Amino acid sequence: xxxxxxxxxxxxxxxxxxxxxxxxxxxxxxxxxxxxxxxxxxxxxxxxxxxxxxxxxxxxxxxxxxxxxxxxxxxxxxxxxxxxxxxxxxxxxxxxxxxxxxxxxxxxxxxxxxxxxxxxxxxxxxxxxxxxxxxxxxxxxxxxxxxxxxxxxxxxxxxxxxx
Amino acid sequence: xxxxxxxxxxxxxxxxxxxxxxxxxxxxxxxxxxxxxxxxxxxxxxxxxxxxxxxxxxxxxxxxxxxxxxxxxxxxxxxxxxxxxxxxxxxxxxxxxxxxxxxxxxxxxxxxxxxxxxxxxxxxxxxxxxxxxxxxxxxxxxxxxxxxxxxxxxxxxxxxxxxxxxxxxxxxxx
Numbered sequence: 001x002x003x004x005x006x007x008x009x010x011x012x013x014x015x016x017x018x019x020x021x022x023x024x025x026x027x028x029x030x031x032x033x034x035x036x037x038x039x040x041x042x043x044x045x046x047x048x049x050x051x052x053x054x055x056x057x058x059x060x061x062x063x064x065x066x067x068x069x070x071x072x073x074x075x076x077x078x079x080x081x082x083x084x085x086x087x088x089x090x091x092x093x094x095x096x097x098x099x100x101x102x103x104x105x106x107x108x109x110x111x112x113x114x115x116x117x118x119x120x121x122x123x124x125x126x127x128x129x130x131x132x133x134x135x136x137x138x139x140x141x142x143x144x145x146x147x148x149x150x151x152x153x154x155x156x157x158x159x160x161x162x163x
Numbered sequence: 164x165x166x167x168x169x170x171x172x173x174x175x176x177x178x179x180x181x182x183x184x185x186x187x188x189x190x191x192x193x194x195x196x197x198x199x200x201x202x203x204x205x206x207x208x209x210x211x212x213x214x215x216x217x218x219x220x221x222x223x224x225x226x227x228x229x230x231x232x233x234x235x236x237x238x239x240x241x242x243x244x245x246x247x248x249x250x251x252x253x254x255x256x257x258x259x260x261x262x263x264x265x266x267x268x269x270x271x272x273x274x275x276x277x278x279x280x281x282x283x284x285x286x287x288x289x290x291x292x293x294x295x296x297x298x299x300x301x302x303x304x305x306x307x308x309x310x311x312x313x314x315x316x317x318x319x320x321x322x323x324x325x326x327x328x329x330x331x332x333x334x335x336x337x
Contacts, residue, residue: 041289041302077326078285078304079271084327126330135327146240150329 033059035162038074038083044137044148045085047116048072049161057083059159066154067133070114072161075135075152083158084148087114090126090134092154098123101140114138126151133157193316194274197282197309200316202269204229205288208255210265219259227252231310231317238305239323264293270302280311285324 010016031037035056040049049055049072057074067073067088074083089103089110090096097104101118104110104125112118119140128134128151136149207226210219227248234248243250258265270287277283283306290301308320330336 041300075326077271077287077302078273078275078324079269079287080273081271082287082289082302086327123330124336126333145331148327148329150325150327150332152327156326 036159038085040085044139044142045072045087046139048087048114048138049085055085056162057085057159058162061160062157067157067160073133073135073157074159074161075156076158080158085161086135086137086149088133089136090128092128092130092132094128094134095125096123096128096134097125098144115140117141193311194277194282197284197316198272200229200309200318201272201284201286201307204318205267205269208265208267210259210262212264214259216260219256223252223255223259226255229318231312231319234318235320237322239303258292262292262294263296264291266291275306276308281308281319282316283308 036059037054037056040051040053040055043051059074069088069091071088072085073088074085076083090105095104095106097107098121100122101120102109103112115138117140121140121144123144126134131154132151133154134149134151137147139147204226207222207229210222214222230248230251232248234251236242236246236251237244242254246254266289268289268291270289272284272286275283275285285304285306287302287304290303292299304324304326306320306322306324307318309316310319325332
């Protein structure tokens with residue numbers, strides 16, 4: 001019993017309690033914000049993110065910066081425990097379109113090196129309002145009408161995927 | 164007069180704080196009642212294994228008891244544009260007969276609106292359905308609106324909410 005007690009609380013129970021409390025607080029902060037673990041569900045981000053894979057998102061990344069084109073951003077769903085993971089394609093003020101799978105930004109083709117197959121999306125030109133971003137997944141095999149893509153307000157961006 | 168060593172005061176204080184926190188956590192507010200009704204509804208929609216026709220009918224009936232007669236549903240694809248309570252219960256009954264497993268999980272929710280007699284929850288839901296050995300999953304966000312009635316809180320509307328605004332849903336989309 002004495003041995004078990006020593007293993008559980010150490011030689012100095014007060015110090016052990018403080019260490020445990022500090023560890024718990026640090027873990028809550030780290031895994032809640034700068035390195036929040038997420039498990040991918042679905043195939044909308046293939047081939048970049050695979051179904052079932054585990055990644056980390058930094059929820060503080062955009063505290064001092066703004067999303068850039070190509071960033072993989074997390075968009076919180078109600079409750080804040082689940083996120084959409086999508087890629088930023090359109091910046092505020094730009095015009096976005098797809099012609100036979102080719103992304104056009106302000107009418108000019110944009111090369112997307114992260115795609116396995118560009119697919120055949122055709123989407124009429126859409127103006128991205130100020131304070132908004134256009135986001136989409138990397139899997140272009142699903143019809144664009146059924147793919148979760150579109151506009152989000154800048155306040156909806158909850159973090160960036162850690163590489 | 165009782166005097167205690169200083170450490171005992173700390174322990175008593177911690178116990179009081181814990182008891183107060185527990186009481187606060189379980190205090191039956193209207194929002195918590197609605198959250199409980201939502202959990203109950205999702206649980207009644209679920210199907211974990213084979214069930215008899217009367218058992219399926221009973222669960223659908225229990226689920227329908229949580230829904231107001233004039234409730235309206237707009238749940239997006241693959242459901243009809245708009246449907247009512249009788250159509251929903253018919254769909255539920257059919258789905259239970261055909262599916263091997265139905266699981267609807269709440270991934271989190273926010274209170275979107277709170278009035279004395281109406282509370283709306285924005286819920287992130289994950290649905291998993293096993294149908295003839297094939298599993299289909301869907302994740303979406305829905306607003307569930309609950310109204311206070313004489314029989315307690317009842318669902319008056321459920322509609323899909325788009326976190327990401329699809330271009331086709333924009334008013335000016337061609």
